[in-house]
Amino acid sequence: MKQNHAGQGRFTGRTAIVTGASRGIGLAIAERLVLEGARVCLTARKAGPLEEAAATLPRGSVITVAGKADNPGHRREVFDAVAREFGMLDVLVNNAGINPAYGPVAELDLDVARKVLEVNVLAALAWVQGAVARQDLRFVERNGTVVNLSSVTGQTPSPGIGLYGVTKAAVSHLTRTLAVELAPEVRVNAVAPAVVKTRFAEALYEGKEDEVSEAYPLGRLGVPSDIASAVAYLASDDSSWVTAMSSPSTAASRSPTAPHDERTRPERTVMTFTHLPTETEKLRQRTRRFIREVVVDAEPAPGERLDQTTRARLQAAAKDAGVFAPHVPKEYGGQGVPIEHWSPILQEAGYSPIGPSALNCMAPDEGNMHMLNVVATEDQKQRYLVPLAAGEIRSCFGMTEPHPGAGSDPAALQTSASRTGGGWIIDGHKRFTSGAIGAGFCIVMARTPATGDGPEGATMFLVDMTNPGIRVGEAIHTVDRYIDGGHPHLHLQNCFVPDEAVLGGVGLGFRYAQVRLGPARLTHCMRWLGLARRAFDIALDRAETRELFGGPINSLGLAQNLIAESVIDIETSDALITKTAALLHEDPKTGSAMSSVAKVHCSEAIFRVVDRAIQICGGDGVSDGLPLAQYLNEVRPFRIYDGPNETHRWAIARRTSSSRKAAVQAGERHLGDTVVRHGNA
Template structure:
């Protein structure tokens, strides 16, 4: 399919595809076959190869060691890395670091960028985004946030309980969402604060067991439960404006949702490739399975829906460059999450016993893709946003706040 991506986007994506096919996917296959995880040293080798091919950190400016691609131009590359369990990690474009890099680049101070962003891009340190809380706290309704940060002189004193903090157990620093003005509405009284994990009072309780977690690398990542008990950090560790935490988070999550969409689209594409190859060779009941009309029609439907998901994500990306694009992003995320779930399920069904076996990546894909309908906004949250827009009952104050923040970003960009 021709999506009219720019020449730059197509050229870089083609080089990423070659890197995946020549280097990354073969190592993935070996890891799946032997059960030998990919070491940290091997990941570092992938990074060096990515740098030699001008593929490393495509989402980051060149001054920090990235490729400096704009958002639309980098998305097709994210689609290619999604084809492998190791893909995003191999070019330093994996979550949650990609979103944290983007956040620090856009609203971090120069000191924060030098101390934290530059080494984060290079893979010298690790990061996490600490927002979701246990029952009673912020989750699908982030306005329920319970974690607080109170000023004591020139320090924040943070207290709270988080979980599902991705990579939190390995992180060198956390971006923590906390209520900093309890008298204000959460949308106006919440901030994001950078907290080094070796700060007194930061207690990583455990990694929460979960669906997925393919264990193909030595470092398992995981999603940590973290308690903050009288954690003190300088007020200068505030990321972005004080009180602007929700607007910064929305900025981070909007782009992050689309990069997820593209990665999972790539995963769905490879799943279809595996399924089509298998049923073209597998014979049963007098012909190959690919000659059975029922399967042919299901593959046709899958190809159609995947094309629609890709087009929807690209449209949302174009709109995100012009505006907040909350509804377009919500539509893309909700639709793509469900389409990729359906396609990977179909691929497993096509491959039968080989589909549920772990010599192929399909079983790992299946475990990884199901959480996509919950993380970065559950289906129901995005449908709620779309329905509010459809019935014209969106909170105008909320929209005005986001648009005002977007306008400031545009003015700042023009000033630069």
């Protein structure tokens, strides 16, 4: 093995294996990856040409391992070298191939044909299997990409090189199959070159160069760098929206065009979040890697809480990784993702129960940040939003009260605020004040009389937790563990706040609270859907590796039904969240109403997914050997938090009935009358 740094670009900090890399297309691909910052392992059959190829590349960027692609021992040696020298693998390029089988397919020697199939097809499959199986390479964890080299000869009859075309057609089909099976963790695509100036092609088309060139719009044969551009594109984050594609690449199309040009979109894409802008998709991928590579290993044992030291360490790491506070505008220290694109990011965060805390997008802080950004004055934003968004303080929202105060019915609000010189005096008792223990401030909802500034109603106040008139009371012990600061009682007695503490307008608290409540309901759905996906993955892995009645659990019909039902719950929840997020962006009032539908459906669907995961895992599912029982404790309160589902159903039914009544009154046909039919049937 020879070890020979490269430029900066799309592959900085990433590693690759390129097979068939001693010359031609394989070497051009390696050159392109190195140019853009990758460290690459070159492999090919013969050591001499391989060393010569490596000598043309920058020192320190390349290692070489010679051997035959269809040799299992050689593949192990390559993976061992990559693990030892690089410690990870991000890109696998299957370029190795042979074509000694000239002549009609019907006349080929079967031993020769077998060898072509082994090298061109089976070896490509074996390389992918090895990369996925090797835990020390972290290929799946790092969301690796595979690019297979196919050929246009696999798409049309190719007399004289027919078996080569058959194997390349198999590579294209293999690519699509692997892409579906490995999505979303691993993307698999193929490039299908046409006639490219390689030693093989020059020999095949000797004397026909002009004739071949005329068939291509650029008027020339392709060159290896054309293919290298296409491969680099498909291996990079620029194409993160596509998998299962077999892309033709000729001199007329040296690299795919912009990913959001609908004219060039591939026919097949799987789990690719096509609605996300490129910058947001890159953030999603960074978030995914950060959660799975950093946060998951820091999770407390089931039933325990996240300690503040670990929380601070993870938040610092999230800032370094560029994934902190995704929902907060950039001017206040966040990533600036608009609400219609929050869901993929928050689902990735929610894959770990402590992920939202690490990224500072956990309730109640996330909802309070959003409301402050929309409603607060600039002075209030600087005093409260900026440190909250930076993770320097936490917050809470004081709404729920002991019976007969506000709970499911906000109109029962008992806490009051009265005018005094230069401000307000607040008196009241709150309970279930999520996040209050250790919070820096509370947004308190209080009933206020009519004043010159506003009507009688409810008003929101920003109250520092250091205010002598506010006191954290008794803790309420609940089954969930991952909301920092618990859910304690909160006592306000003769609590003075200045006029500047009013958030929004006097008497308009319920109206402004909708700015918070609709999105907050939906972000709960997003985060906990991420946790449901985690529970589902645990169950799938268990069902794959545990055997029962002579086969794996996932081969049993009852288990398959549980798995299918969970897929349905996850996908319908995801679709409803996406629709509601778009409505909250386009029409906040309609979106807020739809968030009730999403909250009811998702809270129950997510519970079912986790519950089924426990069932699949059997006794271990309810033990602390797996985190599933704690996940169930986390998601069960969701049917109560942010309004019980029964209250939301009541509101949904009222709105729906009123909407239909108005439509009929406006002229739509009434459809509820019975038709009386006379005569024989």
